[in-house]
Amino acid sequence: MYGDGQWGVPGYTAVRELGSGAAGRVVLARRDYDGVEVAIKYLSDELRSDVGFVARFRHEARLLGTLQSPHHARLIDYVESGQGSAIIMELVNGVSLREILKSEGPTGAEAALTVLKGSLRGLAAAHAIGVVHRDYKPENVMVQADGASKLVDFGIAVRAGEEAEAAGTPPYMAPEQWSGAPAGPATDVYAATAVFFECLTGTRPFRASNVMVLAHQHQSAPPPVEEVPAALRGLVGRGLAKDPAERPPSAEAFLTELEAVAAEAYGPDWEERGRRRLAALAGLLALLFPIRLDEPVETETALAETRFGEPSGVGRSGVGRASRALGKLPAKIAVTASAVGVLVAAVVIMVNASSDEAVLQARTSEVTPTTPVPATSASADPATPYEEPTAEETTPEPETEPSASDAPPPSVQQPVASRPAQIATHVKRPARTSEQRPRKPVRTPTPTPSAALRMTGDVRTPEERRESATTPA
Numbered sequence: 351m352y353g354d355g356q357w358g359v360p361g362y363t364a365v366r367e368l369g370s371g372a373a374g375r376v377v378l379a380r381r382d383y384d385g386v387e388v389a390i391k392y393l394s395d396e397l398r399s400d401v402g403f404v405a406r407f408r409h410e411a412r413l414l415g416t417l418q419s420p421h422h423a424r425l426i427d428y429v430e431s432g433q434g435s436a437i438i439m440e441l442v443n444g445v446s447l448r449e450i451l452k453s454e455g456p457t458g459a460e461a462a463l464t465v466l467k468g469s470l471r472g473l474a475a476a477h478a479i480g481v482v483h484r485d486y487k488p489e490n491v492m493v494q495a496d497g498a499s500k501l502v503d504f505g506i507a508v509r510a511g512e513e514a515e516a517a518g519t520p521p522y523m524a525p526e527q528w529s530g531a532p533a534g535p536a537t538d539v540y541a542a543t544a545v546f547f548e549c550l551t552g553t554r555p556f557r558a559s560n561v562m563v564l565a566h567q568h569q570s571a572p573p574p575v576e577e578v579p580a581a582l583r584g585l586v587g588r589g590l591a592k593d594p595a596e597r598p599p600s601a602e603a604f605l606t607e608l609e610a611v612a613a614e615a616y617g618p619d620w621e622e623r624g625r626r627r628l629a630a631l632a633g634l635l636a637l638l639f640p641i642r643l644d645e646p647v648e649t650e651t652a653l654a655e656t657r658f659g660e661p662s663g664v665g666r667s668g669v670g671r672a673s674r675a676l677g678k679l680p681a682k683i684a685v686t687a688s689a690v691g692v693l694v695a696a697v698v699i700m701v702n703a704s705s706d707e708a709v710l711q712a713r714t715s716e717v718t719p720t721t722p723v724p725a726t727s728a729s730a731d732p733a734t735p736y737e738e739p740t741a742e743e744t745t746p747e748p749e750t751e752p753s754a755s756d757a758p759p760p761s762v763q764q765p766v767a768s769r770p771a772q773i774a775t776h777v778k779r780p781a782r783t784s785e786q787r788p789r790k791p792v793r794t795p796t797p798t799p800s801a802a803l804r805m806t807g808d809v810r811t812p813e814e815r816r817e818s819a820t821t822p823a
Contacts, residue, residue: 543589
């Protein structure tokens with residue numbers, strides 16, 4: 351017994367329910383002594399009192415025990431007691447084909463062929479021991495993470511040719527199942543082809559919602575082969591033939607025909623591509639897997655690599671040098687950027703420093719005398735009158751060191767009648783601002799000092815100085 355009060359197989363701990371139906375439920379469980387995870391199918395309590403259903407359930411377990419194929423779930427144990435009946439099976443960690451079709455739609459031709467091939471192998475193993483599945487449908491095909499598929503649920507399987515009541519899933523039942531005729535391997539071929547059609551198109555070959563109309567379509571309506579790719583129409587037409595004799599006689603024979611058609615239409619590696627496609631579709635539904643995928647799925651993958659030819663005239667050594675140079679390119683860029691930054695900083699500092707220095711430039715300016723110009727003495731030479739300096743004559747020249755030739759001659763201390771006042775003119779320089787643009791220097795003639803302007807303390811004429819020199823004091 352476990353949590354919800356229902357009976358459980360001793361020695362196993364239920365983890366969670368994987369699914370349920372009218373016949374019972376399937377539970378994910380863990381074996382207590384080694385921790386192996388398994389799937390346990392329990393017969394429902396309502397059917398446990400029906401002797402016929404119990405016998406059928408027991409028959410399913412017996413059939414699973416005789417099947418030894420990697421393409422279907424393997425039987426581990428069968429337990430029957432007064433409290434219930436259970437089939438313990440290998441856990442297929444995957445998702446049903448029904449979930450893939452419902453979620454992603456058509457699988458594509460190569461993936462559909464891969465699913466059909468895996469299913470036919472599982473059916474062929476059952477046909478080899480004389481067992482007919484009778485309930486092949488997308489819900490009973492499990493697609494694993496690597497793209498491989500397995501066949502499950504042999505609940506209504508019978509011996510080939512055995513009289514049995516009509517049973518199956520209506521959208522996939524062969525015409526002989528509708529009429530109550532004995533089922534044979536061709537019955538499973540019909541159901542497998544109907545599922546193949548659905549993988550190719552996303553819809554079933556016959557879609558009536560009324561059961562009687564659906565039975566008529568399966569028994570009389572021609573299959574809509576025009577909806578599938580042209581290369582596969584012959585395969586679909588033979589698999590959905592109304593007469594069992596016109597279909598391939600077994601899953602093995604149908605499998606041989608499938609491989610020939612697939613290789614001719616899609617190349618020799620069609621199965622590998624189809625398996626990768628199935629693995630990708632199953633991976634999209636990984637949350638529906640019974641147990642979590644701890645590691646990435648390993649699949650064979652073809653990698654495409656593009657190689658560019660070497661430039662003409664460049665050998666392997668040249669390419670190697672170019673590769674090494676490209677590898678050092680970031681470091682060179684960083685060094686160059688640093689050097690440029692230092693250079694820019696130095697230029698900025700020099701410009702700022704030079705802007706503070708005085709610049710000597712000749713320019714014209716206004717003369718603003720601070721004192722009136724005194725008149726010259728009456729004893730001055732009338733031939734050389736004093737002229738008031740003009741703006742051009744007072745234009746300041748760049749300051750230079752006075753030389754001996756430019757210095758005025760030393761004054762001779764002689765008695766004079768009058769001493770002219772020294773003329774002082776003050777030139778007001780306009781303040782230079784950062785906004786003022788330097789004007790083009792204007793060349794002005796430098797005034798030549800005349801005899802009248804070279805004044806000394808002695809204002810006598812040369813004759814008077816000679817007379818004075820000869821006259822005793």
